[in-house]
Amino acid sequence: MNVAPLPRSLLFAPAVRPDLMVKAAASGADALIFDLEDSVPPAAKAEARRALTAALTAHIGPPVYVRINHPAADDAAADIAALAGERLAGVFLPKAERPEEVQYVDGLLRAAEARLGRPDGGLCLVPMIETCLGLRHAYDLARAAPRVGGACLSSGEEGDFMVDLGGRWTPEGEALLYARGRLACESRAAGIEWLIDGVFMALDDEPALRRDARTARNMGYVAKMAIHPRQIAAIHDAFSPTAAEIDHAAGLVDAMRAAEAGGRGAVRYRGMMVDYANLKRAQKILAQAERGKTA
Template sequence: MACAWSRTWRPSSTRPRTRAKVRARSWRSARRSGAAADGPPPTRHQKAPAMGSPPRMFRTLMFAPGSRPELLAKAQAGDADALIFDLEDSVPAQAKDEARRHVAQALAAGLRKPVYLRVNNPRAGDFHGDLAVLDHAAGLDRVMGVILPKADDADDVRVVAAGLDALEARTGATPGTLGILPLIETCLGLRNTFDIARASPRVAGMALASAEEGDFMVDLGGHWTPHSRALAYPRGKLVVDARAAGLDWIVDGVFMNLRDADALRAECALARELGFVGKMAIHPAQVATMHEVFTPGAEEVAHAEGLMAAYREGAEHGIGAVKYRGMMVDLANVRMAERTLALARGR
């Protein structure tokens, strides 16, 4: 964050006609200008945010069981940003092969929305059989990748990444086209979230299975509520580890009670406050509330746009920290503004 003693520049809409005398430069502005600066340089894990377009992020991911072909079709007509064609927990063991056929048929018919395929974990099911259904896709332009359930360590990610390497090679897809969204469902997985996030360049984001009486809560042994203190640390740790690994797309798990809209809104608001940018859905009726909470409002968007304009104007004058609406802002604020605008665009 900018300090009050940093060299400042007020945007033209707020600065007086007589420019204030320049005070001491901040470490960042000194480094950018090439001047000597005290203190260590950024570590290799730190990176300055770009002023260009931020990574694509989905606010909602709607589950559609692979064993229900009518839901695979219906979900594509809904309002969710992206879909999850599920071959894991929502499909009974005896229906796995049939579900793969249904998903393969849906992919062959073409997709109207971005889709992730939730495969079985390589340690627990026929992962390669699940992945093979993507061979039937009518192009992979709307297939975003796979969701890796019960991701416990970096090796889980590497096995899936190798499977995607082979898939892209045999289908002629551009290498690196398909991403991985690890889903943390155990305490062991939470313990290893940073390593999981950095296990492969294919990792596009991170997700926490935060559902009431879901796998993670069962493993944790805690008591779930919409404001659950039992999930405060798991959610916080996941966000911190994902951000430290350079990821911005962080997704909260499903909300199971379809009758309690107020509790759904409360949980979405809590997740956003903690740093999540989206949530998984199990019913179309949940999507509107999720979009409302995870989409920045008009005032937030106006603030972000004004902040970035002020920062750019200051940068044109060689200033790294500017005053905007009474607050000192620098690159950290710009990164937050970029994220706000990305969410506003529903990316």
């Protein structure tokens, strides 16, 4: 079974800053997000779209996603009309709350694919959960269009979700435990594997970033957004398998292959009974380890 590794890190760069979009490609992040939404002032949206098209056309680095504006702002169609480039992977839909929003963007992306000569459904769409209403509808958002390939929680200390919740951020993350767990369960129920945790805003507190990222990983997330290149290493450490996990996974795969050769679908391995569910997890761990070697 060939399991493609999922990006562990996604670095934001404002589309209104061509210099930062260029620098982002050398950051070491697994993927990039060129932003047309909150990091771009309203008066600079048109300028940012022109810069985005140029940057996407010239980009030869990691896959790029574009955070578009919410359809309610009447900018989404213009944002998607600015998409270009071979390394374009998809879009992030901010403040997603209702399936109709996903379906509207899905239609825009279908037209963009025809214009760009891309296969139908080839561009990924990731709803961003930034409100309590969005969290309530997370399963329906994930199922609203086949191109939905991930789900993201706005988990920043003073981000939109925390503001809507009225909670108080702490290093232990109590206010976000329910939201992280709820989104993980809803997304998994909808068949979504790529669970992305939001940004960490305290640039100078790496220990807290590492704790925050570990919490997200322990709750089922496989990636985290970054707002500065200095955060990439800590994110990769948190979302990459440890040496012990890799050794355990490799041994389990070997044990299951030997069991299959003997006509069995389960085997005792290092004191526990394992079967095909364990094999699937082990293969994912090894795929993520391979990502770390080639990143």
